Amino acid sequence: MSIPDQERKDKEGLGRIPTDLLIVLVVILSATLAFGLGVLAGKDMAKPNGKDGFWIEQLPQRPEVSGGGPAAAIEAIEEPVVEGPKVYMASKTGTKYYLPTCGTAKRIKEENKVWFSTKDEAEAAGYGPAANCPGL
Secondary structure, X not given: OOHHHHHHHHHHHXXXXXXXXXXXXXXXXXXXXXXXXXXXXXXXXXXXHHOOOOOOOOOOOOOOOOOOHHHHHHHHHHOOOOOOOOOEEEEOOOOEEEOOOOHHHHOOOHHHEEEEOOHHXXXXXXXXEOOOOOOO
């Protein structure tokens, strides 16, 4: 078979495929390619500090406070201790601890807020988890 015969055969084969179908296939392939490139670019942009995937960091722990209740929480705040990030909050006058995103936590006045790094730290200070706060 010669090259001109092969070209004629290829053109006849393409002529059997409807033009609309070819256009739809090109659009679908282009959209898929664009989506895939966007996902790859997003993964690179989402890496914090060049880290990829899952990692665990050890947070510093506070010494346990003797006693319990709101008074112990106030004493714990007055002690100068190197601390990790504060994740849980409570009110000086309350008995429950919350995540900062909970509705009740948003209503606590700034001067009454008590912050804790861990659930154990909040419970050691005499606070219990709030039932109306999802995630505790």
